[in-house]
Amino acid sequence: MNxxxxxxxxxxxxxxxxxAKLMRMGGCVENAIRNSAQALRTRDLELADRVRQDDxxxxxxEQEVNEDCARLxxxxxxxxxxxxxALSVMKIAGNLERVGDYAKNMxxxxxxxxxxxxxxxxxxxxxRMSNEVLVMLSDALDAYIRQDQALAEKVRHRDLExxxxxxxxxxxxxxxxxxxxxxxxxxMHLHFIAKNIERMGxxxxxIAEQAIYLVSGELPSDxxxxxxxPVHMAENSETEI
Numbered sequence: 001m002n003x004x005x006x007x008x009x010x011x012x013x014x015x016x017x018x019x020a021k022l023m024r025m026g027g028c029v030e031n032a033i034r035n036s037a038q039a040l041r042t043r044d045l046e047l048a049d050r051v052r053q054d055d056x057x058x059x060x061x062e063q064e065v066n067e068d069c070a071r072l073x074x075x076x077x078x079x080x081x082x083x084x085x086a087l088s089v090m091k092i093a094g095n096l097e098r099v100g101d102y103a104k105n106m107x108x109x110x111x112x113x114x115x116x117x118x119x120x121x122x123x124x125x126x127x128r129m130s131n132e133v134l135v136m137l138s139d140a141l142d143a144y145i146r147q148d149q150a151l152a153e154k155v156r157h158r159d160l161e162x163x164x165x166x167x168x169x170x171x172x173x174x175x176x177x178x179x180x181x182x183x184x185x186x187x188m189h190l191h192f193i194a195k196n197i198e199r200m201g202x203x204x205x206x207i208a209e210q211a212i213y214l215v216s217g218e219l220p221s222d223x224x225x226x227x228x229x230p231v232h233m234a235e236n237s238e239t240e241i
Contacts, residue, residue, distance in 0.1 A: 011076045015085065018068045019145070022089055022096075025061040026141045028054065029096045030134060032103035033200065037130040040110045040193065041123045051107035058100035065093040084217065088210045092144060095203040095210075099137070102196040102203075109189045116186040119176050122169075126190065129165045129197045136162070136204045144211040155208035156220065162201035169194045 032051050039048035069086045072078070078086060136155050143152035173187040173194075213219050 011078055014072050018089055021065055022093060025096050028058050029100045032100050033130055033134050036103040036106040037127050039107055041127055043114045045111055045114055048107040048110040052104050055100050055104040058097055062093045062097040066090055088214045091210050092207050095206045098203045099200045102200050105196050106193050109193050113189050119183050119186050122190050125169050126193055132162055133197055133200045140204050140207040147215050149212050149215045152208040152211035156205050159201045159205040162198055166194055166198040
């Protein structure tokens with residue numbers, strides 16, 4: 001009779017440690033988004049390089065979270081609700097790692113763009129888009145920690161705004177390229193950055209869906225609103241360098 005509370009208490013302690021590590025990972029990813037956007041706007045190559053270097057920490061934290069969760073499940077043999085919690089942590093860690101990769105890709109592109117003439121107004125649009133994703137990520141992590149399904153649903157539907165911002169930026173870049181062919185190379189790199197940010201929004205939305213799954217036991221079945229991507233770019237969008 002005394003063993004069950006002991007096991008439950010041990011599980012809670014282990015899970016608390018894992019969640020603290022997940023939140024540290026989330027903070028690192030938020031910094032990566034913030035710093036990569038700033039590096040792009042200010043052409044700060046030192047900051048861009050720091051984003052690339054710091055991505056190792058994000059990768060290491062994901063590996064630690066996954067190993068800790070696997071160990072937790074093996075040793076504690078959690079009941080279904082606790083197992084769902086452990087699995088959601090691993091899914092969220094995977095999504096955070098991908099967002100970190102996209103921030104790293106932005107930093108790589110920044111190094112290339114620094115050698116080209118700036119495109120007036122372009123980085124401001126990308127900054128606004130990355131700010132939106134940053135707020136979404138903060139809210140998604142809050143929704144997970146607080147098990148706030150309503151907040152998670154709001155994050156999930158705000159991804160439409162990111163899609164719409166991406167489409168507007170795409171049209172803006174087309175205009176820049178038509179007005180001055182010298183902008184073509186820079187605008188292509190900037191487009192890939194915009195696509196990276198749009199993908200970040202998708203992964204943040206997946207984090208929000210894991211928060212919903214944690215509370216309800218089911219992933220959302222209805223398709224969230226999505227803006228239609230420009231056809232000729234949607235089929236061939238590069239996300240890695």
